[in-house]
Amino acid sequence: MNIITDTALEKALDAKMNTTPLKMIGKDVSVYYGDKRALFDVNLNVRQNTVTALIGPSGCGKSTFLRCLNRMNDTIDHCRVTGLITLDEQNIYDSAIDVVELRARVGMVFQKPNPFPKSIYENVAYGPRIHGLARTKSEMDQIVESSLQKAGLFNEVKDRLNEPGTGLSGGQQQRLCIARAVAVSPEVILMDEPCSALDPIATARVEELIHELRANYTIVIVTHSMQQAARVSQRTAMFHMGNLVEENDTDKMFTNPDDQRTQDYIMGRFG
Amino acid sequence: MTVLDTPSVARSSVTPRRDIGIKRRYAAERRFRLYGMLAIALGIIFLALLLWSVFSKGYTAFQQTTITIPVTFSAEIIDPRNQRETDPKILQAANYPLLARDALVKALGVNPSDRVAVRSVSALVSASARTQLRDLVMADPTIIGTTQTVTLLADANIDSANKGQIDLSVAETSRKVNDRQLGWMKQLSEAGVLQKSFNTGLFTSGASSRPEAAGIGVAFVGSLYMMLIVLVLALPIGVAASIYLEEFAPKNRLTDLIEVNINNLAAVPSIVYGLLGLSIFINFAGMPRSAALVGALVLTLMTLPTIIIATRAALKAVPPSIRAAALGLGASKMQTIFHHVLPLAAPGILTGTIIGLAHALGETAPLLLIGMVAFVVDYPGSPMEPSTALPVQIYMWANEAERAFVERTSGAIIVLLLFLVVMNMGAILLRRRFERRW
Numbered sequence: 077m078n079i080i081t082d083t084a085l086e087k088a089l090d091a092k093m094n095t096t097p098l099k100m101i102g103k104d105v106s107v108y109y110g111d112k113r114a115l116f117d118v119n120l121n122v123r124q125n126t127v128t129a130l131i132g133p134s135g136c137g138k139s140t141f142l143r144c145l146n147r148m149n150d151t152i153d154h155c156r157v158t159g160l161i162t163l164d165e166q167n168i169y170d171s172a173i174d175v176v177e178l179r180a181r182v183g184m185v186f187q188k189p190n191p192f193p194k195s196i197y198e199n200v201a202y203g204p205r206i207h208g209l210a211r212t213k214s215e216m217d218q219i220v221e222s223s224l225q226k227a228g229l230f231n232e233v234k235d236r237l238n239e240p241g242t243g244l245s246g247g248q249q250q251r252l253c254i255a256r257a258v259a260v261s262p263e264v265i266l267m268d269e270p271c272s273a274l275d276p277i278a279t280a281r282v283e284e285l286i287h288e289l290r291a292n293y294t295i296v297i298v299t300h301s302m303q304q305a306a307r308v309s310q311r312t313a314m315f316h317m318g319n320l321v322e323e324n325d326t327d328k329m330f331t332n333p334d335d336q337r338t339q340d341y342i343m344g345r346f347g
Numbered sequence: 348m349t350v351l352d353t354p355s356v357a358r359s360s361v362t363p364r365r366d367i368g369i370k371r372r373y374a375a376e377r378r379f380r381l382y383g384m385l386a387i388a389l390g391i392i393f394l395a396l397l398l399w400s401v402f403s404k405g406y407t408a409f410q411q412t413t414i415t416i417p418v419t420f421s422a423e424i425i426d427p428r429n430q431r432e433t434d435p436k437i438l439q440a441a442n443y444p445l446l447a448r449d450a451l452v453k454a455l456g457v458n459p460s461d462r463v464a465v466r467s468v469s470a471l472v473s474a475s476a477r478t479q480l481r482d483l484v485m486a487d488p489t490i491i492g493t494t495q496t497v498t499l500l501a502d503a504n505i506d507s508a509n510k511g512q513i514d515l516s517v518a519e520t521s522r523k524v525n526d527r528q529l530g531w532m533k534q535l536s537e538a539g540v541l542q543k544s545f546n547t548g549l550f551t552s553g554a555s556s557r558p559e560a561a562g563i564g565v566a567f568v569g570s571l572y573m574m575l576i577v578l579v580l581a582l583p584i585g586v587a588a589s590i591y592l593e594e595f596a597p598k599n600r601l602t603d604l605i606e607v608n609i610n611n612l613a614a615v616p617s618i619v620y621g622l623l624g625l626s627i628f629i630n631f632a633g634m635p636r637s638a639a640l641v642g643a644l645v646l647t648l649m650t651l652p653t654i655i656i657a658t659r660a661a662l663k664a665v666p667p668s669i670r671a672a673a674l675g676l677g678a679s680k681m682q683t684i685f686h687h688v689l690p691l692a693a694p695g696i697l698t699g700t701i702i703g704l705a706h707a708l709g710e711t712a713p714l715l716l717i718g719m720v721a722f723v724v725d726y727p728g729s730p731m732e733p734s735t736a737l738p739v740q741i742y743m744w745a746n747e748a749e750r751a752f753v754e755r756t757s758g759a760i761i762v763l764l765l766f767l768v769v770m771n772m773g774a775i776l777l778r779r780r781f782e783r784r785w
Contacts, residue, residue, distance in 0.1 A: 146675065148674065151670075153597070176677045176679055177677070179674065180676075180677035184671075184675035186668060186671055186675070188668055190666075190668035190671065190672045191672075192669065192673075193669075193691065202676065202678075203676040203677065206676070206677065206678050206686075256672075256676065257675070257676070260677060
């Protein structure tokens with residue numbers, strides 16, 4: 077991690093960052109689970125082709141915010157979202173937006189690898205199939221191959237595409253889930269602690285992958301590991317008790333945060 | 348070995364551990380294991396007793412004594428006035444038992460003028476010989492005047508005697524089979540005329556007041572109709588209801604109430620369903636009595652809660668991560684359920700359905716109320732025709748006094764049990780076949 081002390085360079089970086097177009101905008105986002113309020117007026121923007129890390133102690137609302145971005149909270153009873161979230165300047169909670177289409181554009185990778193109990197091929201092909209992305213078998217083969225390649229898994233599984241996806245190792249399963257998400261050509265990929273169930277080697281592999289994916293996708297990642305946030309992200313947002321404490325460039329966040337709470341959390345004083 | 352010394356020094360300085368009754372704990376565990384083994388042993392003993400009592404009484408029902416003799420279809424007896432061309436009733440009402448009797452009298456060499464002896468002879472052969480011979484003649488009237496070798500069923504008492512089920516130490520007058528008949532039996536079996544063969548009639552015949560001619564064929568068909576209708580109605584309705592309740596319905600008072608009621612319905616005594624069927628399907632909707640359709644509808648109502656509870660449990664058991672994965676890919680709720688959740692829940696649903704069906708197959712009480720406890724001789728051509736069911740047939744036979752019905756009751760129970768075993772095996776196989784790990 078290079079430490080930036082030069083204020084001029086800092087400003088230049090800021091300016092560069094600020095020119096990056098915003099992919100998603102969250103404005104005054106609040107979430108209620110029944111009577112309990114889980115998020116308090118969060119204003120957080122996601123920049124295009126950037127990895128944005130959401131950090132904070134358990135129960136701080138970072139996963140809740142992430143799940144607002146592709147409306148996965150809709151599937152929870154008694155969950156209510158207020159405020160505005162846009163994707164390419166379009167309100168995703170608008171009645172004109174179809175949630176199926178939204179989730180095709182904003183894909184998701186979960187904490188625990190959750191491949192379908194089907195073959196590796198079927199796991200990747202399922203998304204393109206329901207969205208009608210391939211007209212022929214060879215087109216589908218191509219999508220599956222390129223998705224697995226993007227997820228850095230193809231060489232490991234090319235000879236056993238018809239074997240069950242659940243038979244892979246944990247790290248491979250998580251990369252399969254990433255390939256599955258990539259297969260429907262999303263614009264944004266949400267990752268909810270994608271490495272928390274993986275060993276360090278598999279984690280390194282996935283982090284490397286996140287770096288590569290950044291070129292083509294916008295990524296939002298929730299992580300418990302500060303080191304991981306520092307390694308993979310360009311922007312970091314710190315949540316605490318349902319509030320957004322601070323959002324900043326990752327380099328700045330981990331060296332010279334604006335907020336005392338961020339400082340304390342990063343130094344390991346709580347959380 | 349200074350390393351070993353250190354802990355001993357440390358231990359001496361530490362206060363001794365409190366006695367927490369390690370020995371008592373182990374003893375309690377051993378006791379508990381013993382109770383468990385005793386409970387299982389008790390269960391196995393009772394199961395063995397049940398099977399032993401049923402099989403020891405019932406296995407003889409699968410054999411039947413027959414008498415194979417040449418029968419002369421004499422025109423003088425069947426049609427003494429030669430009117431069969433003009434009056435079809437002649438062949439229907441002819442004195443067929445006389446043909447069988449004459450054939451036996453001839454085979455045994457009894458003096459035809461000895462009336463007592465002749466009456467005893469005619470008691471050797473089942474009264475079902477009348478219908479058997481009549482059917483032969485009706486099917487082919489040209490056999491009148493010829494002699495054919497026919498295999499007749501022996502009378503139930505002779506059958507029992509042949510199987511050694513009649514106590515010969517009892518005085519002859521209070522026995523169902525007299526000494527003379529026993530002598531003839533010996534004579535006939537030495538000549539190879541009286542034989543024991545596999546009892547196909549048990550599987551093909553319908554109800555009869557003569558045990559040797561009674562079978563479970565008709566009841567089996569009735570049960571089969573009911574199972575098919577129950578499957579066709581209860582499976583889709585039950586699965587659809589469960590999917591709606593589990594996946595779509597909002598969680599509120601109303602759905603809670605429905606859930607409680609479904610659980611309660613599963614525990615409602617089956618006879619109550621019979622009363623419901625009687626008042627709704629028969630009295631109100633005017634459906635025919637004794638029909639397999641009505642029985643099936645009642646059993647459907649009875650099976651639905653079982654299927655719904657099993658299906659909901661199976662749906663609940665599918666990990667939420669699978670749902671999240673599918674929804675996260677942009678699958679609709681319907682696609683998520685039908686592409687991922689339902690296939691994973693299928694083994695559980697199938698098991699629940701087959702257990703529900705097996706339960707329905709063995710159910711008797713509701714069928715009694717809707718009139719399926721009927722004496723049905725002919726195969727029902729459709730589910731709308733009067734029919735009966737396997738357990739009801741068993742119930743009816745259990746009420747009969749003859750020794751031959753006792754063995755048939757047990758025989759039918761064996762068939763029913765085998766049927767249930769096959770269904771449960773099917774459930775296990777389907778489970779194995781569809782079960783997938785995740």
